[in-house]
Amino acid sequence: MSDAKLLRGTLVLTAATYISKMLGLIYVIPFTAIVGQTGNALYQFGFIPYTVLLSLATLGVPLAVSKFVSKYQSMGDYQIGYRLLKTGILFMAVNGVIAFLVLYVSAPLIASWIVIDPNELKGNSMEDVIFTIRMVSVALLIVPIMAIIRGFFQGHQSMGPTAVSQVIEQIVRIIFILLAVYFIIYVKDGSLGLAVGIATLGAFFGAGAGMIVLLWYWIKRKSLILNEVKSSTVTHTLSLKEMYKEVIGYAIPLSFIGLAIPLFQLVDLFTVTNALSKSGLMAEGEPVTFFAIFSSTAHKLILIPMALATAFSITLVPTITKSFILNDRKALQQQITKTFRIILFFTVPAIVGLSTLSYPVFSFFYWPNEVEMGGMVLRYYAPIALFFSLFAVSGAILQGINKQRFAVIALVCGLIVKLSLNYILLYQWGPLGGIFSTYLGYALSIAIMLWAIRRYAGYQFNELFKETTSVFVFSTIMGLYAWIVMIYTQHHFPIVNWTSAAIVLSSSVLVGFSIYILLGYRFGVIQSVLGNRSRQQSFNSKQNED
Structure with a gap:
């Protein structure tokens, strides 16, 4: 991929990612106004386990398939990527069904881990948490299939299908969420638990809309893709076992990389409310409010500066893989440098601004919902956006140079730090303890990944x-x-x-x-x-x- 095409593909995905993030932020404003921070917390109680199961079900498929297709296309073989797509759709459909059943059946157990003291739920019940988890699990029947189709298009260096389907998916999801909570609470005078639970079905309807977009792109480009398959100059006779072994070899490390934020949030999900409740540092109900701000309202603001890194992590894998296979070290160095330079240029001022202006920022987006606590959390938590960005891009670089195992090692080490310190710091320091444990975990992970990039890509960071x-x-x-x-x-x-x-x-x-x-x-x-x-x-x- 030329620099121009890399930049063009990055711009397309960056625009789509920013639109999705902005929509994800904008919808939280009316959503919070309707359901409050307690409703946000209840939504996250279901959405975080769903995100973890989704990452496991998709196994890092989009980037893994992208890398596989790009690799063999660079050798002149277009047939094997098409073969992977046809067989992979069935494989991913089975994964989705399994993930759905696991989350649906285990909902009562997960709920009991999340909330030990039901009094913290401010009038909601454990049944509301279980209902929310089960409703969001339905989306797992569709999303994994979308993952392999998106990866196939990305392997062809076509970012449009992923970008458009991503935006449409988000729009439909948000419309459903807002209409559902408004109708149930204001029209039917229903309970908060029912409204939030039904709202999580937005993930299912959004995924359905995204799938329709991908199918439209497939119908439109099918003849072109089939002509490419026929024009293959090389044919690799890999068995299905060999083909999936290679893809899974890419995918498993990528699934861990994609799981970084959800896994860190999963640690918070099972420790924040319990540790803060037992510490006595916060009044009854405040731990749930903090968790809602920490994992949702403030977190949404922080993810916006990270959108550029997310787009780069998607477009980097095929282009770095190609440079690495062709042993073009100069191009590899330039691609890594350009990526880090752009990430830092846009992310650093954004997090400085969010941290410095935390109280007016939180007040502007969420007035009057818990602006004091929200401003405090955003002030100290905003710089984590840089850590998120560096982690995402570094993981993509390691994947591109076939050293993804170091990304897995880095994530595991970071999670051990988070898991070891989170409860202790929360209990001793209150809300800031959970924030600082996240910093420490990500800092260790990034340090390991940058070391691996320097050693195995020969990259020099001095310049x-x-x-x-x-x-x-x-x-x-x-x-x-x-x-x-x-x-x-x-x-x-x-x-x-x-x-x-x-x-x-x-x-x-x-x-x-x-x-x-x-x-x-x-x-x-x-x-x-x-x-x-x-x-x-x-x-x-x-x-x-x-």
Whole structure:
């Protein structure tokens, strides 16, 4: 894949991912207004186990299939990828049924692990938690099949089907969720537990819409794909056992990489409310509120800066695999450097802004739902977006150079740290303990992955560190100016309602963003990130002449 095609594919998926993340954030605003933080917590009680089972059912299939198809296409064999698609659809359908049955049947047991003291549920019952888990499990019947189709298209370096289906899936899911909770609570005067449980069926209807989009793309491109299959210049006679052994060899490590955030959240799911309840550091009901903010409302805001890394992790695997197979070390180095540079350029200022402006940000999106606790959580938790991004991209790089086992090792080590410290830190330090244990776990995981990239890809980080130091400096300056503007505007417009929060936030963001862009342009960082080296060289020459 050329740099232009890499960038184009990345932009397509980045746009789709950002749209999905923004929709996921926007819908939480009216959803929270209707069901409150307790409803958010109940939704997460079902959605987190579903996400873990979904990752296990799909086994990292999209990226694994993408890598498999890309690898053999680079050798001139288009037939084996098509064969994988035909047999894989049945395989993934069986996986989905098994995952659905496991989650549906085990719902009572999972619920008992999540909530030990039903009093923390603020009027809801354990039956509500069980119902929510069972309703969301139905989506597992469809989503795994979508995974292999998306991977097949991505292996053909076609990101459109994944991007469009992803956005349509999210739109339909969100419409169903909001209509369901509104109708049950306001029209039928139903219970919160019933409303949230039915709302989780949105995952099923969204997946159905996404599947329709993928089938439309398949019908549209079927003749072209079949012509490619016939034009194969090489034919690999792999048995089904050999073919799936190779794909599963890619997929299992990828499933662990994709499970990183859900597994960390799973640790929180089984420890946060229980540890905080027993610690006595929070009043009754507050642990559930914190969990809702930590795992949902604040978490949604934090995932937005990570969207770019998610897109890069998808597009990186085929292109790095190709460079690695062709032993093109120069291209490999350039691809890794460009990826890290862009990730840092966009992610660092975003997390500085979220952390600095945490209270007006949370107030703007979720007023008046628990803005004090939400602002506190967002202030300390926002920098985790950088850790999420580095983990996702590093895992994709390791997958591309066939060293994915180090990503698995890294994740396991990070999870051990999280699991070992989470309950203790929560019990001793309160809510911040869960946040800090996440930092420590991800920090260890990333350190292991970067070490592996340096050793096995021969990548040198020195140049990257020099180039990106300015990003951290400019982001710090930006954060300082944004903080000053925030303090000034809060003096004249205290945050007592949504309007004042909007005034404080918009003025602070405008000044901060302007400062960052001006500094980036003035010192050539923007030109470097976008690849406009001639302009940078011209700027340097002018400086030397002066």
